[in-house]
Amino acid sequence: MPLIPERVRRWPRPWRVALFSLLALYALYLLAGNVFLNTPLFDAVTNRKPEKFTLETGPSLTLMPGHAFVWNIRIRGQANHTVYIFRADRASAWISLVHLFKREVRIPSIDATGVESEIERVEKAIPPPPRGDRGWNIRLDAIHSDSIRSGRFGKLLIVGQGHGTVGFQKQTKGGPSELFDSTAGFEQATISYDGMTLLDEAHIASRFHYPRHYRDEAPGLRKLGITFAELQMDGRSQAINIDTSGPHVKVGSMPAEARLNATLTMDRGLLQPGSRLVWRVPVHAGVHAPDRGLLSLQLDVAQDIRIQARLPRDPDTGSELDADLRVSGRRIPFEAPAELLPRLSGQVKGAWRFDSLNWIADLFVRKPWFRLDGGGLLQGDLKIVDGALAPGSRVDVPKVVAVSEVAGVRMQGEASAVGRIVEDAPPQAELQVAIPQFRAAPVDAPKTVLFDGKAMALTLRGDARLQQLRDGMRARLRFRDARVPDLTAYNRYVGGNNVRLLGGTGLLSGDVELDTSGRVGQGRADLRGRGARMQVAGMALSGDAQVQARLQRADLDNRQFDLGGSTVTLRNIQVDGAGDANWWGEVALRSGHIDAAAPYEVTAQADLRLRDAGPVLGVFAQRSDYPRWVLGLLDSGEVQATGQLRWRRDHLALDDLKAENDRLSLRARLDMAKAGKRGDLYVRWGVFGAGIELDGEQRSWHLKGAREWYDGRPRILPASPPQP
Structure with a gap:
C-alpha cells in the first residue's frame, strides 16, 4: 500500500509541497512541543x-x-x-x-x-x-x-x-x-476551623x-473594600463543645440537628439590605461539657446591622442569654475590626455559670498580675450606647478567689466582685473586688507569710468605651493594719549581713495605684514594727520602728523604684542590750532609688534627726577607746544630720555623713562589705578634734590635724549632684 494516497499524488506539485511542508512542521511541533513540556526546559522558562x-x-x-x-x-x-x-x-x-x-x-x-x-x-x-x-x-x-x-x-x-x-x-x-465575574460552590461540604467541624452536609454558592x-x-484586606460578593449557605450545624475539666480548656464539636442558613451580599465593603444569617448551635460548656441549650444567633441588615442572640434559661445552672445589638451603618472595616465598636449599641442580659472566671480580669488588665480563680455564676446586664458601656450596666460575681501579684508578692483570698458604670466624662467602667480575708507571700516562697489581714479592696477603673477599655485602666489596691507575724520574713528583701532582722512583729497598711500592666504608678506602705530586733553594722538594736514608704514611680518591667519622701522612725531603741531603751532616730529620704535588677542596688540621700550621736560613734570604736572629752559628747543632745547611702547585696556604703548640734560636729564615711568594714570618722568639740581610720578591726587615731587628714581621705561614693 503506497504511503501517499493516489488522490494526493494527483494534486499539483505546489499543493503537494505545501501539504508535506505542513506535515513536517506539525511533526516538528509535536516533537519540540512535547520535549519542551516534559523536560527541564519548561521549568527553566516558567520558574x-x-x-x-x-x-x-x-x-x-x-x-x-x-x-x-x-x-x-x-x-x-x-x-x-x-x-x-x-x-x-x-x-x-x-x-x-x-x-x-x-x-x-x-x-x-x-x-x-x-x-x-x-x-x-x-x-x-x-x-x-x-x-x-x-x-x-x-x-x-x-x-x-x-x-x-x-x-x-x-x-x-x-x-x-x-x-x-x-x-x-x-x-x-x-x-x-x-x-472577572466568578463563581464557586460546594455540595455536601464539611466546614471546619482549626480542626473543629462547624458545619456538614452544607450547600455553598458564591459569586x-x-x-x-x-x-x-487597595492593598491587602483593603481589596475587600472594592469587592462585590454574594454568598448563600445552608448546612447542618455541629454542637460546640467547651470542656474545662482539664488543666487546659478543650474546644471541639459534635454532631447535632441544628442548622445555619445565610444569604449575604456585600458591595464595596457594604453589607447590602436584605442580607441575613440565622445560626442555631447547641452549646455544651463547663466541666465535662454539659448541655447548656440551643443558642440562636441572627444577623439582619437593613440601614444598620442588627445582631440578636438567645439562649433559654437552664434551670439546673441558671445560665441564660438575651442580647440585642445594633451596628450603625453597613460598612465592614476589614482592616481594623475594632472600628466597629464605636458604632455598637444595644443590650446584653444574662447569667452564666463559669468554671473559670479569669477572663473577666483579662478585660481590664494587659498582663496577668491580677486574676480571678475558680468558677461561679456571673450575672450581668450591660447597656451599650455608641460603643461605650452606659450607666445602669452591672456585673455581679458573688464568690471567687482573687489573686494579685505585684512586685514579686502574691496576695490572695476569697472575694466578691461588682462591676458598674460610673457617670463621668467620659463614663467610667469600675470593677470593685472586695476581699474580706487575705494572705500575702513571696511568689517564689508561697509558704512564707509576709502579712495577712482583713478587708482588702481592689478597684479597677477606666474608660467605659469598649475600644479604650484596657488602655487607660487604673487599679487601686488598699488594705489596713494587716498582721506581720514575723519580721524575719523580710530579710529576703534586706539582703546581706550588714543589716539583718532578728525578730519582732508588726502591722502593715498599703495603698498603691497600678496601671493595666501591673506597673506601680504611685503608692505608700506603712509598716509599724513592735519589739523589732535587728543587727546593723555589727550593732544589736531592739525597739520599735515605723517605715513609711512613699513610692513616687515604679517600672516593674525594668525593676526600678523611686522612694523619695519615705521616712523611717525608730523609737525606744536599745543598743547592744546596754543602757536604757529610750534612744530614737528619724530618717527622711530626700531622694531614694531602688534598682532591683541585677546587681541589686539602693541609693539615697537622707536627712536625719538623732537623739544623740552615740550609735554613730559606736560603729567606729568601743566607748572606752574614745578620749575623755569625746565621751562627754555621747549624750550631747539632739543631732541634725545628712548623708549619702548606697546599698548592694552584702555591701553597705555611707558617705558625706554630717552631724551637727550646739556642741558636736561630726563627719564620717563607712564601707561595709563581706571582707569587713573600713571608714573614716572626724569628730570635733570646740578646739578639740579627733579622727579615726577604721580598717577591719584595726583603728588608727589622728589627733593632730584631724580635719585636714579627714578632708584628704578618698571618698567612698561619688559626690552626689546638688539638689534643685
Whole structure:
C-alpha cells in the first residue's frame, strides 16, 4: 500500500509541497512541543523566580499549537505576606498565540479536575514591586472545574463536591489587576476551623468580582473594600463543645440537628439590605461539657446591622442569654475590626455559670498580675450606647478567689466582685473586688507569710468605651493594719549581713495605684514594727520602728523604684542590750532609688534627726577607746544630720555623713562589705578634734590635724549632684 494516497499524488506539485511542508512542521511541533513540556526546559522558562512563583507538572501532552494536557499540577506563588497553592490532577488549556506578540499571555479557557487550593498568611514577606505599566499582561478568562475537592483559607477548611469558574487578569511588574465575574460552590461540604467541624452536609454558592486597580490603591484586606460578593449557605450545624475539666480548656464539636442558613451580599465593603444569617448551635460548656441549650444567633441588615442572640434559661445552672445589638451603618472595616465598636449599641442580659472566671480580669488588665480563680455564676446586664458601656450596666460575681501579684508578692483570698458604670466624662467602667480575708507571700516562697489581714479592696477603673477599655485602666489596691507575724520574713528583701532582722512583729497598711500592666504608678506602705530586733553594722538594736514608704514611680518591667519622701522612725531603741531603751532616730529620704535588677542596688540621700550621736560613734570604736572629752559628747543632745547611702547585696556604703548640734560636729564615711568594714570618722568639740581610720578591726587615731587628714581621705561614693 503506497504511503501517499493516489488522490494526493494527483494534486499539483505546489499543493503537494505545501501539504508535506505542513506535515513536517506539525511533526516538528509535536516533537519540540512535547520535549519542551516534559523536560527541564519548561521549568527553566516558567520558574525563573521560584521565590515568587513555581509551577510543577507531571506528564504533559500537546497535539495542537496553543493547546496542552497537563497532569499532576502544583502551583505555588507568594505576594507580600500571602502564599497561595493550587493542585490539580489534570488540566487542559488553550493559549492564544497571537497575543504573545502583544506581550500578553492570554488563556481563554482552562478546564481542571481534582482541584485543591490553599491560601495562607506567612511572616516573611516578599515586597511587591512599585507601580508600573511595563510588564507582560496575564489574562485567564475562565478557569473552570467541576471537581473541586477542597479549599483552605488560613485555618478555615472546606471539603466537599465543589465547582467553580474564575477569571482574572494581572500585569506583571507592578501593573493593575482585575477579577472577572466568578463563581464557586460546594455540595455536601464539611466546614471546619482549626480542626473543629462547624458545619456538614452544607450547600455553598458564591459569586464575586472586583474592578481593575493597582495594588497600592487597595492593598491587602483593603481589596475587600472594592469587592462585590454574594454568598448563600445552608448546612447542618455541629454542637460546640467547651470542656474545662482539664488543666487546659478543650474546644471541639459534635454532631447535632441544628442548622445555619445565610444569604449575604456585600458591595464595596457594604453589607447590602436584605442580607441575613440565622445560626442555631447547641452549646455544651463547663466541666465535662454539659448541655447548656440551643443558642440562636441572627444577623439582619437593613440601614444598620442588627445582631440578636438567645439562649433559654437552664434551670439546673441558671445560665441564660438575651442580647440585642445594633451596628450603625453597613460598612465592614476589614482592616481594623475594632472600628466597629464605636458604632455598637444595644443590650446584653444574662447569667452564666463559669468554671473559670479569669477572663473577666483579662478585660481590664494587659498582663496577668491580677486574676480571678475558680468558677461561679456571673450575672450581668450591660447597656451599650455608641460603643461605650452606659450607666445602669452591672456585673455581679458573688464568690471567687482573687489573686494579685505585684512586685514579686502574691496576695490572695476569697472575694466578691461588682462591676458598674460610673457617670463621668467620659463614663467610667469600675470593677470593685472586695476581699474580706487575705494572705500575702513571696511568689517564689508561697509558704512564707509576709502579712495577712482583713478587708482588702481592689478597684479597677477606666474608660467605659469598649475600644479604650484596657488602655487607660487604673487599679487601686488598699488594705489596713494587716498582721506581720514575723519580721524575719523580710530579710529576703534586706539582703546581706550588714543589716539583718532578728525578730519582732508588726502591722502593715498599703495603698498603691497600678496601671493595666501591673506597673506601680504611685503608692505608700506603712509598716509599724513592735519589739523589732535587728543587727546593723555589727550593732544589736531592739525597739520599735515605723517605715513609711512613699513610692513616687515604679517600672516593674525594668525593676526600678523611686522612694523619695519615705521616712523611717525608730523609737525606744536599745543598743547592744546596754543602757536604757529610750534612744530614737528619724530618717527622711530626700531622694531614694531602688534598682532591683541585677546587681541589686539602693541609693539615697537622707536627712536625719538623732537623739544623740552615740550609735554613730559606736560603729567606729568601743566607748572606752574614745578620749575623755569625746565621751562627754555621747549624750550631747539632739543631732541634725545628712548623708549619702548606697546599698548592694552584702555591701553597705555611707558617705558625706554630717552631724551637727550646739556642741558636736561630726563627719564620717563607712564601707561595709563581706571582707569587713573600713571608714573614716572626724569628730570635733570646740578646739578639740579627733579622727579615726577604721580598717577591719584595726583603728588608727589622728589627733593632730584631724580635719585636714579627714578632708584628704578618698571618698567612698561619688559626690552626689546638688539638689534643685
